Amino acid sequence: MKRFGVGFAVVLSLSLILTSLTAPPGVAAAEKTVTIGFTASQTGKLNVEATRQINGLHLWMEQVNGAGGIKLPDGAVIKFADKFYDDESKKERVQELYTKLINADKADFLISPYSSGLTDAAAVIAQQYNRIMVTAGAASDSTYKKGYTLVYQSYTPASRYLTGAVDILVKLTPKSKKIAIIHENDKFATDVVKDLRKYAEQKGFKVVLFEGYDSATADFSPFINKIPADVDAIMGGGHFADTTTLARQIYEKKINTRIIALLVAPPEPKFAELGEACISVIGSSQWEPLARFTKESAQKEGIAWFGPTGEEFIKAYKARFTEDPSYHSAGGYVAGMILQDAIQKAGSADTAKVKAALDAMDSMTFYGRLKFATGPKDHGLQVGHEMVYIQWNKDQQGKPVKQVVWPAAGATAPPFVCPAR
Amino acid sequence: MKACQTPGFWLPLVIVSVWGGVVLLIHQDTMRETAFILLMAVGLASSLNILLGYTGYVSFGHIVFFGLGGYTGFYLLSAQDWPLFAAAIGGGLLSALIAGLVGLAVLRLRGAYFALATIGINEAARAFVSNFEPYGGATGMFVNFSVYQKYGGPGPALWTTFIFLWITALAVLLVSYLVKHSRFGLGLLAIREDEDAAMVMGVKAPQAKTITYVISAFFPGVIGTLYFFKNGNIEPGDAFQLHMSIEMLVMVMLGGMGTVMGPLVGAAGYQWLRGYLLTSPIFKDLHLAVAGAMLLLIILFVPTGVVGWVRNHVRRLQKVLE
Numbered sequence: 131m132k133r134f135g136v137g138f139a140v141v142l143s144l145s146l147i148l149t150s151l152t153a154p155p156g157v158a159a160a161e162k163t164v165t166i167g168f169t170a171s172q173t174g175k176l177n178v179e180a181t182r183q184i185n186g187l188h189l190w191m192e193q194v195n196g197a198g199g200i201k202l203p204d205g206a207v208i209k210f211a212d213k214f215y216d217d218e219s220k221k222e223r224v225q226e227l228y229t230k231l232i233n234a235d236k237a238d239f240l241i242s243p244y245s246s247g248l249t250d251a252a253a254v255i256a257q258q259y260n261r262i263m264v265t266a267g268a269a270s271d272s273t274y275k276k277g278y279t280l281v282y283q284s285y286t287p288a289s290r291y292l293t294g295a296v297d298i299l300v301k302l303t304p305k306s307k308k309i310a311i312i313h314e315n316d317k318f319a320t321d322v323v324k325d326l327r328k329y330a331e332q333k334g335f336k337v338v339l340f341e342g343y344d345s346a347t348a349d350f351s352p353f354i355n356k357i358p359a360d361v362d363a364i365m366g367g368g369h370f371a372d373t374t375t376l377a378r379q380i381y382e383k384k385i386n387t388r389i390i391a392l393l394v395a396p397p398e399p400k401f402a403e404l405g406e407a408c409i410s411v412i413g414s415s416q417w418e419p420l421a422r423f424t425k426e427s428a429q430k431e432g433i434a435w436f437g438p439t440g441e442e443f444i445k446a447y448k449a450r451f452t453e454d455p456s457y458h459s460a461g462g463y464v465a466g467m468i469l470q471d472a473i474q475k476a477g478s479a480d481t482a483k484v485k486a487a488l489d490a491m492d493s494m495t496f497y498g499r500l501k502f503a504t505g506p507k508d509h510g511l512q513v514g515h516e517m518v519y520i521q522w523n524k525d526q527q528g529k530p531v532k533q534v535v536w537p538a539a540g541a542t543a544p545p546f547v548c549p550a551r
Numbered sequence: 552m553k554a555c556q557t558p559g560f561w562l563p564l565v566i567v568s569v570w571g572g573v574v575l576l577i578h579q580d581t582m583r584e585t586a587f588i589l590l591m592a593v594g595l596a597s598s599l600n601i602l603l604g605y606t607g608y609v610s611f612g613h614i615v616f617f618g619l620g621g622y623t624g625f626y627l628l629s630a631q632d633w634p635l636f637a638a639a640i641g642g643g644l645l646s647a648l649i650a651g652l653v654g655l656a657v658l659r660l661r662g663a664y665f666a667l668a669t670i671g672i673n674e675a676a677r678a679f680v681s682n683f684e685p686y687g688g689a690t691g692m693f694v695n696f697s698v699y700q701k702y703g704g705p706g707p708a709l710w711t712t713f714i715f716l717w718i719t720a721l722a723v724l725l726v727s728y729l730v731k732h733s734r735f736g737l738g739l740l741a742i743r744e745d746e747d748a749a750m751v752m753g754v755k756a757p758q759a760k761t762i763t764y765v766i767s768a769f770f771p772g773v774i775g776t777l778y779f780f781k782n783g784n785i786e787p788g789d790a791f792q793l794h795m796s797i798e799m800l801v802m803v804m805l806g807g808m809g810t811v812m813g814p815l816v817g818a819a820g821y822q823w824l825r826g827y828l829l830t831s832p833i834f835k836d837l838h839l840a841v842a843g844a845m846l847l848l849i850i851l852f853v854p855t856g857v858v859g860w861v862r863n864h865v866r867r868l869q870k871v872l873e
Contacts, residue, residue, distance in 0.1 A: 173839055215830055216838065221782060221789050223829065226584035230830065233581045250693065250784045257696055258705035270690075276783065277696035315681055317786050320689040342689065344678070 620772020
């Protein structure tokens with residue numbers, strides 16, 4: 131029995147070791163090297179999103195270094211190297227690892243971990259050691275309202291995640307009055323719907339239902355039954371699994387409304403598996419491959435264009451990682467681009483000069499516009515970038531297909547009202 | 552005072568005192584951060600050991616006291632403007648109070664039923680806090696960066712937090728020893744071996760278990776406040792993580808339950824290993840596999856924990872390692 135125990139332990143250990151052989155690609159250091167430090171959730175619940183984010187960042191770094199680095203006016207050339215550790219999707223070691231990145235690994239700039247919770251812990255350390263940190267995947271507004279002066283957000287903040295849906299509703303049916311909000315009772319979704327409610331009420335809407343559900347909820351009947359019959363819009367949701375179930379049950383219960391706008395799940399290609407139930411559902415995304423932010427649209431708005439076009443980014447990403455980029459990938463890439471743009475404009479990698487360039491930044495990229503708040507109350511908050519809204523429709527064969535419907539500048543199709551159920 | 556001459560009493564205290572003293576003396580930030588994680592684990596594991604090791608009651612949801620205490624302390628800090636030390640004590644006291652009330656009910660359960668009930672308490676606390684607006688509801692609470700200025704800036708604030716944690720870890724070890732070697736502690740050990748027999752012999756089991764539960768809940772509350780103050784924010788998902796509870800159990804088992812030295816060795820060893828593997832260039836992509844394999848081997852071959860194994864094999868060290 132004991133021998134079996136030893137054998138079992140050895141086999142298990144070997145299999146554990148073999149299955150975890152997934153080392154990310156290293157990046158060669160150049161002569162004049164600026165080190166970018168970050169933690170990445172290589173393991174744990176945030177693994178998928180965080181891996182795409184690092185892929186995006188690595189692609190950017192490889193391209194910049196491959197093109198010979200950033201040439202500064204004084205003739206110096208800056209190349210980038212990265213240093214990162216696994217934070218296991220947990221907060222416990224984030225501060226320890228960022229302190230190590232700054233003090234032991236001499237990181238010059240920082241990128242945030244994925245998610246607002248982990249970023250909050252990292253931001254304290256970044257500010258303490260006077261390091262600029264560009265955040266990606268950290269949408270919560272509160273991170274930028276704590277008095278930090280060196281933390282810059284690349285995502286549209288949570289407070290504006292669904293407000294565009296209200297604008298769509300106004301445009302589609304100006305006489306609409308009633309909105310029902312059903313949301314996951316967690317930090318992210320609650321942050322989003324609190325501001326959604328405020329925005330809707332400012333626009334003259336009446337929020338007739340405002341209910342939070344537990345993250346593990348699988349039966350939404352008690353919430354759906356509370357929706358008044360004459361409601362004009364249903365909004366809310368939370369993360370992928372619960373939002374998908376909510377959308378399906380709204381369809382199954384034949385609730386009639388003008389629009390349904392939900393968080394996180396609708397932009398995912400897997401959402402199409404709902405079939406009929408996904409048709410007309412609107413979702414917001416930080417970036418969509420379909421979205422058309424171009425040099426021309428930048429010129430029209432009088433904003434400087436920076437970086438590759440959307441097509442170039444998608445092509446390079448697909449070639450490098452053999453998968454379609456998600457908005458997490460674009461977020462990681464853009465976090466690098468923000469630093470690149472600021473260093474180029476500052477003509478230096480000095481923190482104070484780069485900070486000044488970031489404060490003054492107003493650029494258009496394939497990902498959208500990038501501009502940061504500079505007031506003392508919300509310094510670093512993203513104020514330029516807008517969410518892209520997609521809506522599911524049917525193609526000619528009757529299969530679900532998503533279209534960008536908002537903002538009008540990047541739209542590929544006009545939004546439409548939910549068909550009667 | 553006789554206790555002071557016993558190595559089992561002073562050895563853990565000297566180890567932690569010297570360790571903290573060296574960190575303070577060298578004054579290196581990276582070292583402080585590592586020591587913070589390790590000492591936090593020592594404090595949490597030793598607190599759990601007071602219940603688990605001495606009474607044999609397995610609390611799977613002990614992290615609830617870290618979360619509730621952390622929330623209360625953070626609330627006192629941010630909304631009521633209490634100084635850190637007072638807020639941490641406040642957090643600890645609330646945890647102890649809740650443990651006292653809850654303990655009266657759940658400590659009537661034994662074995663797996665008690666373990667399951669503690670998980671339930673943790674989930675209930677998470678659900679309560681997620682809907683409790685004074686504690687920020689689902690979005691939690693945060694402090695402005697300027698709060699650290701009260702402690703001389705963010706750097707000194709982190710050092711102050713570390714010193715408080717160091718003192719707390721020393722206090723847990725001291726209490727752990729005193730409980731074990733008191734008449735009260737002997738009653739607990741009797742409960743661990745056979746609760747019914749202990750009651751027949753005159754041990755007031757329900758009362759003794761509740762007091763133990765209260766003691767073991769106080770320190771996680773203090774540590775929770777310090778940890779969340781250092782992070783600058785608190786939210787339900789971070790405060791009531793079941794995996795931290797399970798890690799606490801692993802650390803106690805690894806070092807040797809029912810000993811004062813065991814949780815110190817288990818917690819520091821476990822967290823040091825995790826930290827080393829996470830940042831080592833060779834193992835950083837394999838850290839979970841290596842940590843898992845080592846845990847497996849230790850539990851397979853050293854079921855009494857490191858301290859238990861040494862005590863069993865080296866007779867001379869039996870009085871040194873308590």
